[in-house]
Amino acid sequence: MPSVHELDVTFRASRRVCRIRVGSGALDRLVADLAAEPPGRLLVVVSDSNVAPLHAEPLARRLRDIAGLRVETLTFPAGERHKSRETKAALEDRLAELGAGRDTALVAVGGGVTGDLAGFVAATWNRGVPLVQVPTTVVAMVDAAVGGKTAVNLGRVKNRIGAFHQPWGVYADVALLDTLPAAEYRDGLSEVVKSAVIGDVALFRWLERTHPALAAREPEAETAAVAGALSVKTRVVARDERETGRRAVLNFGHTVAHAIEAASEYGVSHGRAVAIGMSVEGELARGATGFPEAHLRRLRALLVALGLPVALDRGIDAAALLRAARGDKKNRGGELRFALPSRLGRMATRDGTTVALEERALSAAFERAGVD
Amino acid sequence: MPSVHELDVTFRASRRVCRIRVGSGALDRLVADLAAEPPGRLLVVVSDSNVAPLHAEPLARRLRDIAGLRVETLTFPAGERHKSRETKAALEDRLAELGAGRDTALVAVGGGVTGDLAGFVAATWNRGVPLVQVPTTVVAMVDAAVGGKTAVNLGRVKNRIGAFHQPWGVYADVALLDTLPAAEYRDGLSEVVKSAVIGDVALFRWLERTHPALAAREPEAETAAVAGALSVKTRVVARDERETGRRAVLNFGHTVAHAIEAASEYGVSHGRAVAIGMSVEGELARGATGFPEAHLRRLRALLVALGLPVALDRGIDAAALLRAARGDKKNRGGELRFALPSRLGRMATRDGTTVALEERALSAAFERAGVD
Numbered sequence: 001m002p003s004v005h006e007l008d009v010t011f012r013a014s015r016r017v018c019r020i021r022v023g024s025g026a027l028d029r030l031v032a033d034l035a036a037e038p039p040g041r042l043l044v045v046v047s048d049s050n051v052a053p054l055h056a057e058p059l060a061r062r063l064r065d066i067a068g069l070r071v072e073t074l075t076f077p078a079g080e081r082h083k084s085r086e087t088k089a090a091l092e093d094r095l096a097e098l099g100a101g102r103d104t105a106l107v108a109v110g111g112g113v114t115g116d117l118a119g120f121v122a123a124t125w126n127r128g129v130p131l132v133q134v135p136t137t138v139v140a141m142v143d144a145a146v147g148g149k150t151a152v153n154l155g156r157v158k159n160r161i162g163a164f165h166q167p168w169g170v171y172a173d174v175a176l177l178d179t180l181p182a183a184e185y186r187d188g189l190s191e192v193v194k195s196a197v198i199g200d201v202a203l204f205r206w207l208e209r210t211h212p213a214l215a216a217r218e219p220e221a222e223t224a225a226v227a228g229a230l231s232v233k234t235r236v237v238a239r240d241e242r243e244t245g246r247r248a249v250l251n252f253g254h255t256v257a258h259a260i261e262a263a264s265e266y267g268v269s270h271g272r273a274v275a276i277g278m279s280v281e282g283e284l285a286r287g288a289t290g291f292p293e294a295h296l297r298r299l300r301a302l303l304v305a306l307g308l309p310v311a312l313d314r315g316i317d318a319a320a321l322l323r324a325a326r327g328d329k330k331n332r333g334g335e336l337r338f339a340l341p342s343r344l345g346r347m348a349t350r351d352g353t354t355v356a357l358e359e360r361a362l363s364a365a366f367e368r369a370g371v372d
Numbered sequence: 373m374p375s376v377h378e379l380d381v382t383f384r385a386s387r388r389v390c391r392i393r394v395g396s397g398a399l400d401r402l403v404a405d406l407a408a409e410p411p412g413r414l415l416v417v418v419s420d421s422n423v424a425p426l427h428a429e430p431l432a433r434r435l436r437d438i439a440g441l442r443v444e445t446l447t448f449p450a451g452e453r454h455k456s457r458e459t460k461a462a463l464e465d466r467l468a469e470l471g472a473g474r475d476t477a478l479v480a481v482g483g484g485v486t487g488d489l490a491g492f493v494a495a496t497w498n499r500g501v502p503l504v505q506v507p508t509t510v511v512a513m514v515d516a517a518v519g520g521k522t523a524v525n526l527g528r529v530k531n532r533i534g535a536f537h538q539p540w541g542v543y544a545d546v547a548l549l550d551t552l553p554a555a556e557y558r559d560g561l562s563e564v565v566k567s568a569v570i571g572d573v574a575l576f577r578w579l580e581r582t583h584p585a586l587a588a589r590e591p592e593a594e595t596a597a598v599a600g601a602l603s604v605k606t607r608v609v610a611r612d613e614r615e616t617g618r619r620a621v622l623n624f625g626h627t628v629a630h631a632i633e634a635a636s637e638y639g640v641s642h643g644r645a646v647a648i649g650m651s652v653e654g655e656l657a658r659g660a661t662g663f664p665e666a667h668l669r670r671l672r673a674l675l676v677a678l679g680l681p682v683a684l685d686r687g688i689d690a691a692a693l694l695r696a697a698r699g700d701k702k703n704r705g706g707e708l709r710f711a712l713p714s715r716l717g718r719m720a721t722r723d724g725t726t727v728a729l730e731e732r733a734l735s736a737a738f739e740r741a742g743v744d
Binding site: 014085089092096123124125126127128149150151154155157159160161162163164242243 | 386457461464468492495496497498499500521522523526527529531532533534535536614615
């Protein structure tokens with residue numbers, strides 16, 4: 001029998017509630033919830049050209065059976081470069097053609113690009129219409145779909161233009177992961193590891209024990225991993241709906257990851273960059289916060305066991321990484337700042353502050369992590 | 373000595389504060405406040421091509437004297453048709469060229485178009501940067517600049533794409549009204565009358581006594597009128613930051629006004645349309661809420677005294693108005709809905725509900741208000 005975890009989050013400041021359903025059968029719950037309490041009379045299912053035939057069209061067909069609802073589908077070309085103002089405008093023009101007014105809700109079916117893009121359309125259509133997130137990748141399930149961040153890129157700057165818009169609901173059905181390519185699936189697990197490091201040592205231990213089941217893509221293991229990672233994230237965002245500071249803990253591994261992505265011109269995937277980033281920043285944490293060497297070894301061993309890298313395997317030099325790190329928008333006043341753990345499951349910096357380090361500490365960590 | 377009223381509003385749900393300063397000398401306060409507590413290290417002053425030389429450039433020159441701040445100006449072509457996605461994109465491209473990051477604040481200097489457009493840019497740049505509103509028209513001072521509504525138009529649909537983004541501050545300096553053409557000044561007073569009708573009978577009586585000073589554009593009278601109208605608006609929006617219902621009272625006169633604007637293809641100005649709208653909806657209120665006939669007479673007399681119309685003076689027929697009213701996006705399920713007063717200073721519908729009326733009631737009111 002399919003088990004569906006309920007992880008609803010109530011935002012502390014606004015008291016708004018976002019319903020979160022995780023597991024095999026979450027899509028059935030979505031259909032039932034939309035039938036019982038539709039957030040709009042027109043539902044517009046948005047997906048990219050890859051996901052449309054696999055998941056969006058079948059979902060739209062099921063939703064069309066709900067009495068009183070009109071269901072339309074919109075598709076845009078797959079790929080990060082289509083997360084743009086131009087794609088947003090094209091979707092808006094189509095909404096206008098459909099006669100979509102305030103009584104419209106958007107259903108984003110896909111990975112992070114779809115969630116961010118359709119989410120931003122929903123955030124600004126009539127100054128905000130309800131949004132349902134149906135993530136179809138591991139990263140989108142454990143990270144992108146929850147928290148309300150929506151955006152498009154501008155030129156080379158990711159997420160330059162966007163808004164906070166909390167979804168009406170997030171329905172993460174691990175059955176949708178079956179169509180995900182192996183590399184993308186594995187990459188997504190690095191965000192699960194990150195969640196464990198920053199906030200749940202029991203989840204970390206479970207990952208150490210259960211990674212073969214995850215690698216075998218067993219639904220129960222997938223459900224437990226996604227639900228565990230999401231619990232950490234919802235705890236953080238509930239207290240910091242609009243990213244005023246506390247959300248900084250979510251950036252463990254990400255300062256270095258963003259530098260790797262930028263320096264490689266996005267030739268290294270986000271998930272692999274985050275894995276290497278955690279390895280490097282774990283090294284930094286050893287000196288800066290007393291993160292135990294044994295914990296760093298366990299972190300790297302888990303990443304390797306999951307098929308993720310802990311060192312760069314291509315020709316990006318430390319100087320280019322440092323330049324990219326310096327340009328990171330999270331750095332204030334030119335300092336290099338990091339969100340670092342003090343041990344597995346616990347961050348040194350939970351009050352929104354970050355650790356400022358000199359560049360030579362970072363170059364030393366790059367060296368020790370196999371970047372020359 | 374210039375007097376500056378302080379009307380800071382604290383939003384009930386989010387606890388956010390928006391500082392509001394009204395009067396001659398409000399601009400001096402803005403310069404002092406930005407020097408003491410700058411909301412960004414880069415200030416970008418946005419205005420249209422009319423207002424840029426009159427008010428935006430002089431303000432930018434003053435702000436450049438503040439140590440540690442970089443000040444840039446952006447200008448777009450004047451006119452409602454430039455309140456568009458294209459103008460927003462052009463402003464964003466310029467922000468990117470200026471290297472504007474999270475540490476940027478926008479200063480919107482102008483009327484409603486500038487406030488809505490620059491406000492929407494601020495709402496979405498890096499998912500939201502601080503916004504200072506410096507309204508230069510009566511309508512913008514008493515209505516558009518306060519409440520956090522930002523948007524652009526899409527095709528013929530006004531404000532189709534936008535966001536809620538509460539400003540860091542609103543600085544309404546009545547000295548800026550000196551450059552406003554007489555017709556535009558007079559039109560703006562209809563929103564002051566609306567504020568009095570929906571929430572402040574003392575303001576209404578004051579307007580009945582003091583309208584000659586307003587017509588003569590005496591700064592003390594202007595300050596009192598703007599501050600009075602703003603007090604009504606801030607009381608409403610503080611309880612309904614994201615327009616979930618209670619803000620409906622602000623729509624008195626506006627259901628009919630929007631129909632007049634649409635049916636005339638915006639040949640009738642918003643202020644004049646609102647004046648006629650209040651006259652027609654006042655007539656409706658007589659039957660629907662017991663709005664006293666004597667109050668309706670006083671309302672019409674005040675509008676006439678301020679040089680505003682109470683009946684249509686051009687060839688728009690009632691059938692076209694009804695068609696336009698039917699299309700109003702505030703109508704739910706095809707009914708005609710109105711926010712109506714029960715007497716001067718008091719709305720019949722303060723809990724967010726509106727009064728549903730049959731179309732023939734509206735046609736009768738059109739007739740009695742001189743529309744045939």
